[in-house]
Amino acid sequence: MNNEILKDKEDKNIVLIVDDQKINCAILRAILQKDYLVLEAHNGKEALDVLAENKVSAILLDLVMPIMDGFSFLDKIKGTPLASIPTIALTSEHDSKSEERALSLGAWDFVQKPYQPIILLTRLKNAIYRSRYYLLNEMKFVYEHDTLTGLLNRSYYFLSVSKLLEDNPLTKFIMVRADIKSFQTYNAFWGETEGDNLIKYIGSLLESQVKYSNLCVSARISADFFSITLPYDNEKLMGGIQYITEKLSSYKQDFIVVPVFGLYLIDNLKESPQTMFEFASLAAKNCKIMNHSNYLFYTPKMSEKINQDQWVVNEMKSAFDNGEFEFFLQPKFSLITNELIGSEALIRWRHHEKGLLSPGVFIPVLEKNGFISKVDFFVWDGVCKLLRKWLNEGKKAQPISVNLSRLDFYNPNLVNFLKSLIKKYNIPIELLELEVTESAYMENPKIMEGCVKELQDAGFKILMDDFGSGYSSLNTLKDINIDILKIDMKFLEDDLTSKRSKYILTCVVEMAKKLNTPVIIEGVETENQVEFLKSIGCVFAQGYYYSKPIEVKEFEKLMVK
Numbered sequence: 001m002n003n004e005i006l007k008d009k010e011d012k013n014i015v016l017i018v019d020d021q022k023i024n025c026a027i028l029r030a031i032l033q034k035d036y037l038v039l040e041a042h043n044g045k046e047a048l049d050v051l052a053e054n055k056v057s058a059i060l061l062d063l064v065m066p067i068m069d070g071f072s073f074l075d076k077i078k079g080t081p082l083a084s085i086p087t088i089a090l091t092s093e094h095d096s097k098s099e100e101r102a103l104s105l106g107a108w109d110f111v112q113k114p115y116q117p118i119i120l121l122t123r124l125k126n127a128i129y130r131s132r133y134y135l136l137n138e139m140k141f142v143y144e145h146d147t148l149t150g151l152l153n154r155s156y157y158f159l160s161v162s163k164l165l166e167d168n169p170l171t172k173f174i175m176v177r178a179d180i181k182s183f184q185t186y187n188a189f190w191g192e193t194e195g196d197n198l199i200k201y202i203g204s205l206l207e208s209q210v211k212y213s214n215l216c217v218s219a220r221i222s223a224d225f226f227s228i229t230l231p232y233d234n235e236k237l238m239g240g241i242q243y244i245t246e247k248l249s250s251y252k253q254d255f256i257v258v259p260v261f262g263l264y265l266i267d268n269l270k271e272s273p274q275t276m277f278e279f280a281s282l283a284a285k286n287c288k289i290m291n292h293s294n295y296l297f298y299t300p301k302m303s304e305k306i307n308q309d310q311w312v313v314n315e316m317k318s319a320f321d322n323g324e325f326e327f328f329l330q331p332k333f334s335l336i337t338n339e340l341i342g343s344e345a346l347i348r349w350r351h352h353e354k355g356l357l358s359p360g361v362f363i364p365v366l367e368k369n370g371f372i373s374k375v376d377f378f379v380w381d382g383v384c385k386l387l388r389k390w391l392n393e394g395k396k397a398q399p400i401s402v403n404l405s406r407l408d409f410y411n412p413n414l415v416n417f418l419k420s421l422i423k424k425y426n427i428p429i430e431l432l433e434l435e436v437t438e439s440a441y442m443e444n445p446k447i448m449e450g451c452v453k454e455l456q457d458a459g460f461k462i463l464m465d466d467f468g469s470g471y472s473s474l475n476t477l478k479d480i481n482i483d484i485l486k487i488d489m490k491f492l493e494d495d496l497t498s499k500r501s502k503y504i505l506t507c508v509v510e511m512a513k514k515l516n517t518p519v520i521i522e523g524v525e526t527e528n529q530v531e532f533l534k535s536i537g538c539v540f541a542q543g544y545y546y547s548k549p550i551e552v553k554e555f556e557k558l559m560v561k
Contacts, residue, residue: 012037013057013128018047018073019090020065024113028060031117032124044068044076051082058128059087061107063098074105084135086127146220148196149203157219161229161273164217169269171215174232177262177280178206178244181288183224185410185444186255198257199224205247209240227277232265241295254446260284261295282306289364291439312365315351320374324350327379328549329400331558332520332542335534340558342399344435344542345383346549347375372405379403380421384432386552388425395559401433401463406440409451419458429459435486437465438476445479452480463520467508477515485512489523489543506536513537 015036017028020043029038039054041047045068047059063070070089077083089102089110099110108127111120144156152160165173180186180202187195199220206226210216216230230237241261248257262284264276279298286305287296319325329343349357366372383400390397408414422429434455440448452462464482476482487508512519521533524543533541547558 014039014054015124016041016047016050016054016056016059018042018044018059018065018070019062021062024062024090027115028120031115031120035121036124044070044073047073048076051085056085058124058131059085060090060111060124061087061102062090063102071101071105074102074107078106084131086131088123088127146203149200149207149220151203151207151226152217152219154219154221157217157221157227158273158277160217160219161276164215164229165266165269165273168215172232173229173266174237175264175266175273175276175280176228176230176237177221177264177277177284178202178226178228178259179284180224180248181258181260182406182444186257188410189255189447190252198251201251202226202244202248202259205244209244221277225281227280229266229273237263245294255444259294260287262287262298263295264298279303285368289368308361309365309368312362313369316362316366316371319349319351320371320378322352324352325375325378326350326551327382328551329555330542330549331547331555332540333546335530335538335541340398340560341540342401342433343555344401344549345379345403347379348549367405367407370407373407373411376403376405376408377417380418380432384421384425384427387427387431390559391427395556397427397431398559399431399433399461401435403435403437403465404440406437409436409440409444409447414451415454415458418455418460430461433461433463433484435463435465438467449480452482456481456483465522477511477517482517484518484520486520486522486542489521489525489529502532502536509536509538 013036015032016039017025017032018041019025019028025040025042029040032038036057039050039056041050043065047061047068050056061070061073068076074087083106086108087106089099089107090113091098091102091110092113102110108130109123111123144152146153161175180198183195183198186198202224203220203226206218206228210218210228210230213230216228218226218228220226241259245259248259251257262280262282264280264283266276279302282302282305283296283298286302287294290296326348327345328348329345331340332342332344333339334341347359347363349359349362351357363372366375380402383402387397387400404414411417418432418434422432436448436452456462461483462480463484463486464476464480465486467476467485467487485508487505509519518540519538520540520542521538522542524530524533524541524545526545530541530545
């Protein structure tokens with residue numbers, strides 16, 4: 001008998017009757033039991049208990065009941081998964097107001113009393129079929145779309161792009177890959193919920209750019225990576241990029257959200273959409289490295305660059321373990337006396353096969369994958385150890401500045417680590433100077449301001465490197481009490497042939513003087529530059545005119561006891 005009941009459950013849909021009148025339950029059971037397995041509840045509260053333990057296909061709901069009536073029951077399940085179960089309201093004849101109220105609360109249909117079996121069974125069957133149709137559509141949507149943004153997911157996006165290109169072979173398309181600079185940092189700082197809210201907002205911005213065209217498809221690929229394929233119209237494309245950039249720039253008051261767009265003009269329909277996306281991704285990655293704009297078109301040379309970058313990634317860990325990384329020192333001089341006044345430590349990689357590698361080959365890769373922090377720690381420790389050695393030898397140790405990368409500022413132990421190095425090697429804190437870049441400040445001013453203040457409170461001297469390269473240099477001076485400014489000659493025109501360039505640099509130096517902030521001019525390469533810098537009151541310089549970065553043993557020859 002039990003097996004027959006189980007089989008019956010498997011073969012038949014379950015219908016729940018919710019009615020406080022036993023006679024009504026008996027009438028409905030008699031009508032339904034041939035085709036359905038019938039369960040009963042005598043008020044809305046009992047119905048909820050039954051639904052918690054049974055997979056019900058439909059509900060026949062009386063509206064007038066004690067404890068919890070039909071209206072309260074509908075209101076209770078509204079917005080929950082139970083609302084997907086087709087509920088048919090049981091109403092008295094000509095009770096249109098109750099019908100309207102029940103439908104507004106989520107009832108799927110209604111049946112009037114006294115019951116007409118054929119009408120009841122037909123409406124019940126139709127409601128169950130409709131619910132299955134909606135369920136199938138919902139499952140299809142979930143299968144094809146990203147649950148957070150509602151955009152297409154990666155797999156279905158690539159399928160849709162294939163069909164789009166196949167159906168429109170004469171249309172010139174472009175694939176765009178978009179993501180956010182430092183999204184992981186944003187997620188870590190604000191939390192996953194805020195990160196999800198940002199993802200949804202970006203999705204809505206992208207969707208707003210394509211929703212009026214049948215020839216556009218958009219998707220969330222993963223994390224903060226999005227993609228759009230659309231007909232190529234440069235004016236509209238640039239307008240869309242500007243619109244999204246402006247919207248995101250004002251999204252969070254304390255964090256500048258910067259989108260990056262990699263653009264691939266589709267010129268070979270034989271390539272797979274996955275390959276097209278890889279090309280667009282290469283453009284986005286190169287865009288982040290170049291840092292002069294927030295969009296970049298793909299070129300074939302980028303594929304060559306990715307192979308080189310991958311070689312760096314493959315080699316870097318073993319190189320570090322084998323001691324191939326070292327630091328050189330680039331001297332800093334007084335423009336007035338030509339005396340050595342300090343140096344800057346710069347990382348170098350002496351590869352066991354390829355020799356000394358250009359920093360431009362590996363530093364951007366290390367910054368991109370986070371390995372730069374490990375290298376930074378290595379340099380800091382090595383510099384402090386070197387300063388201790390000089391002090392022990394009685395040499396006139398002068399300050400060495402070390403670079404802090406963008407990622408270092410998100411390390412909560414940064415200040416304590418640097419203080420521990422000072423204590424470990426027992427060196428005066430003024431001998432270890434810290435250089436930060438203006439571009440790192442522009443990425444996240446609030447975090448930078450707090451960290452710089454904490455470092456200065458601990459006794460460290462802060463140098464602002466690449467001053468003038470950002471878009472808001474005056475804000476930098478206003479918001480951060482920098483100890484020393486470093487201005488690169490490349491910020492201005494070569495050899496200062498332009499009166500405009502001379503005037504700008506003169507004004508910056510004068511402004512720094514009024515702020516009691518010393519200035520070091522770096523990238524000084526010619527005697528003409530030296531003479532001009534002296535004429536406008538510059539005191540310190542660094543560059544190839546004096547010395548390129550050199551090995552420590554060579555630098556020590558310049559030192560005076």
